[in-house]
Amino acid sequence: MATKINVSAKYLVKTYKGYVPKSGFVIVEQDTNLNWRTMKELRSHAQRFKPKSFHITDIIPIPDKELAPIVWGAVPVKYKKNTLKYEGRQGTFKIEFSDNTIMLVTWYITGFGRNQTIESLIATESLVLYNFKKLMYKKRQYSAKPKAGFFKAFTGQFGLGYEKVDHPSLIETIHPAVVELNKDMDFFFNNVSIFTRYGMPGIRKSMLVGPPGTGKTSMCIKVAREYSKEYCVAVCTELEAAYMHLLKCAKYSVPTVVILEDAEAALSNTHSSVLNFLDGADTPANKKGAYVIMTTNHPERVEPRVLKRPGRIDRLYQVGPLEGHYALECAQLYFGKDLKYNKRNNIKLTAVVSGMTGAQIKELANSARAYCASNQLSMSIATINEVSTKLTKDLSEAYKFAEDNSLMIEGNKQKMGFEPPFHKNYDDNGDRLPF
Numbered sequence: 001m002a003t004k005i006n007v008s009a010k011y012l013v014k015t016y017k018g019y020v021p022k023s024g025f026v027i028v029e030q031d032t033n034l035n036w037r038t039m040k041e042l043r044s045h046a047q048r049f050k051p052k053s054f055h056i057t058d059i060i061p062i063p064d065k066e067l068a069p070i071v072w073g074a075v076p077v078k079y080k081k082n083t084l085k086y087e088g089r090q091g092t093f094k095i096e097f098s099d100n101t102i103m104l105v106t107w108y109i110t111g112f113g114r115n116q117t118i119e120s121l122i123a124t125e126s127l128v129l130y131n132f133k134k135l136m137y138k139k140r141q142y143s144a145k146p147k148a149g150f151f152k153a154f155t156g157q158f159g160l161g162y163e164k165v166d167h168p169s170l171i172e173t174i175h176p177a178v179v180e181l182n183k184d185m186d187f188f189f190n191n192v193s194i195f196t197r198y199g200m201p202g203i204r205k206s207m208l209v210g211p212p213g214t215g216k217t218s219m220c221i222k223v224a225r226e227y228s229k230e231y232c233v234a235v236c237t238e239l240e241a242a243y244m245h246l247l248k249c250a251k252y253s254v255p256t257v258v259i260l261e262d263a264e265a266a267l268s269n270t271h272s273s274v275l276n277f278l279d280g281a282d283t284p285a286n287k288k289g290a291y292v293i294m295t296t297n298h299p300e301r302v303e304p305r306v307l308k309r310p311g312r313i314d315r316l317y318q319v320g321p322l323e324g325h326y327a328l329e330c331a332q333l334y335f336g337k338d339l340k341y342n343k344r345n346n347i348k349l350t351a352v353v354s355g356m357t358g359a360q361i362k363e364l365a366n367s368a369r370a371y372c373a374s375n376q377l378s379m380s381i382a383t384i385n386e387v388s389t390k391l392t393k394d395l396s397e398a399y400k401f402a403e404d405n406s407l408m409i410e411g412n413k414q415k416m417g418f419e420p421p422f423h424k425n426y427d428d429n430g431d432r433l434p435f
Helices: 002-019 036-049 126-144 176-190 216-227 239-252 272-279 324-338 343-353 358-375 381-404
Strands: 026-031 056-061 078-080 083-085 091-097 102-110 117-125 149-156 159-164 203-209 232-236 256-260 290-296 315-318
Touching: 002 026, 002 091, 002 102, 002 117, 026 126, 036 056, 036 091, 036 126, 091 126, 102 126, 117 126, 149 239, 159 239, 176 203, 176 216, 176 290, 176 315, 203 216, 216 232, 216 256, 216 290, 232 239, 239 256, 239 272, 239 290, 324 343, 324 358, 343 381, 358 381
Parallel strands: 149 232, 203 290, 203 315, 232 256, 256 290
Antiparallel strands: 026 117, 056 091, 078 083, 091 102, 102 117, 149 159
16 A cells, blocks of 8 residues: 555656646645545635635646556546536545645545545645645634534544534424423523623533433433524533533634533532532633533432532423323324324323323333234224233333342342333332332
């Protein structure tokens, strides 16, 4: 591979000197981060805004018969008027700049199968390369500014990174806590000036607390869908990523919503830096407002200095099983048109699903469909009740088996999966009742 790169470099230098006969020392540099899409964006930006500073004016493919066989996977590239069509994203191009200088770039494929990567070779003079790198630096700085949308934020080798979430779940979330959360968020963003008075940082922190399956993550996705049209919404699984994102949004005065999943992992053994981030000297000050939503299945693991200290968590939301008409609405959502809804059926269905979580109702609907299909039955309240009883019995036997095999230690009430109605077979202290 090194031999092929050396041969390609020689042809690039030869081709460059053909375009610029009076050129001085030509630098050939291998760049794994330069991609054709970035070059196209720089060219389109220059054509649109016509800057007076150094910029790309054109990108022209080079039909070099000598160079093409050396480049791995080189393919023809269509060039028509002001439109570039990249086929396979490989090939050799002449980049023309506003000061009448040029740079040659070859993109090629290395590796095979899933290990394939696209790399590039650059050939130009030192001053041109310096100006180009300054241009790329400005582009990265511009891209660094958080924008409205739904992203996953993470920390990597090169700092904070973002991955756009293109297809969030569209399933409606039904829970009384959603209404309260939306009211609090609307009030906060409509009255940010209240939260930035007297040098306050303009950040509000809430926590969704409840057992698995109650819809905490679904609530967060619902919030992200609604607010990502105007605000930068970032989902984080680590506190460091959340902190770096808040710092960046504060730097550019961008309003943001941060979702920190499974917060007990970051807040169980806190030290001074975490406490200062939540409510201290290290709290990022954002004049446009920042709303942080944390979720946890185990509030008992969160350190009391965080959970009970006013200001570190501004508001707690209990996200428990659904009751009454909320349970009925959730059941109607998942059972859909498979069931006839009238006043009598609604009363019976409410009695079956009250006390269940959204995840349990969803599983009940799927299991009822499978049971009806395998037994050639039509969906009815009686069938749903029968399937619910079978699920409860199966789960009870699973817990019994786990206890007999010492997989569930007495005193450690961490439940596996979801509990029978699945939670009704346990008393208020978490102890299992006789079945």
